[in-house]
Amino acid sequence: MARRSWNTPPELEAREAQLSGRGQGVHDPNFGEGLGLAEGTRRTLLQTYATEDRNLNIRLLALARGADDLRSLDAGRPGGLPVAVWHGLLTEDRLSLAPFRQPGSDLWRSGSGLPLGPLAAVQLYTTNASPLIEGKGHSPLCRHAHERAVVAGDDLLTVADLMARTDFDWCSKCGGYAIRRLSDSQLSYYRAAHQLHDIKQRLDGKSGSPATDTSMVITRLEELAAWSPVDEEQWCGSDSWQWQDTIRELRRKVAM
Structure with missing residues (x-):
């Protein structure tokens, strides 16, 4: 857990407490907020412990978010970004990729075969991604990597x-x-x-949760059918078709 600053505004303290137990269901409006x-x-x-550093770190964070590759910011160089800024750029929270796995007989591993869409190009940084190089891969923020943040190598x-x-x-x-x-x-x-x-999962009887009210399902499917990314370039034709095809299949199941 991050250290608390004596100068942390009360509203941020309250917000951190609210988000610390991220056990929300997927229909909770705050679901996944820790990733954003x-x-x-x-x-x-x-x-950021000193009040006078806050504005500086927020400006540094805004500039660093424009980098195409965070390795270009090389934390190993003198005068690099403060660790607090790196925690604004990266998260060690895991993405749950279940919706994008293919359907299968394994209850815990079976997915819905949804397209990765805008998530396909989301970047991950690790100290070692090669199985041919000895040593496990670590997050650049891991204590085993000495919390050094991202470096050129x-x-x-x-x-x-x-x-x-x-x-x-x-x-x-x-x-x-x-x-x-x-991104948003x-x-x-x-x-x-x-x-x-x-x-x-609910309609297929695989979730272990009670069935959802049919009218609510229909309404939610209509909302999801209308979903599109802010940046249309992140939503190619095949992804859109696959998304809509899944919704059409679920509408048929509801109507049965």
């Missing part, structure tokens, strides 16, 4: 890479990598995909 940019800004503020992967490979050797403590915080559009899709996956 807004939470990154709060992390930076909460880990780290490995960069994407969520699509993570889904395509099974040969990673990750640290059991940190999970092996840190995720670049999700990416976080919106992450939530929508989990909601659609939850509805599919």
Whole structure:
């Protein structure tokens, strides 16, 4: 847990307490909030101990978010970004990728086969992504990596890479990598995909949860059918078709 500052504003203290137990259901409006940019800004503020440093760190965070590759900011160089800023850029919270796995007979591993869409290019940073190099991969914020943040020699992967490979050797403590915080559009899709996956699991009788009221399901499916990312370039034709096809299938099940 991050150290608290005597100068932390009360509203941020309250917000941190609210988010500390992230056990929300997928239909909770705060689901996944810890992965997003807004939470990154709060992390930076909460880990900035001197009041006079807050404005500086927020400005540094805004500038650093424009980097295409965080390795170009090389934390190993003198005069690098404060650790508080790195916590605003990255999160060690794990993405739940269940909605994007293919359907199967394994209750715990079966997915809905949804497209990764805007999440495909989300960046992950690790100290080692190669199974040919000795040593487990760690998050650059892991204590085993001395919490040094991202340096030029780290490995960069994407969520699509993570889904395509099974040969990673990750640290059991940190999970092996840190995720670049999700943009608002990416976080919106992450939530929508989990909601659609939850509805599919319920209708298929795989969730172990009580069935949802039919009228509520129909309303929610209509809302999800209308979903589209802020940046349309992140939503290619095949992804959109796959998304809509899943919704059409679920509408048929509701109507049966």
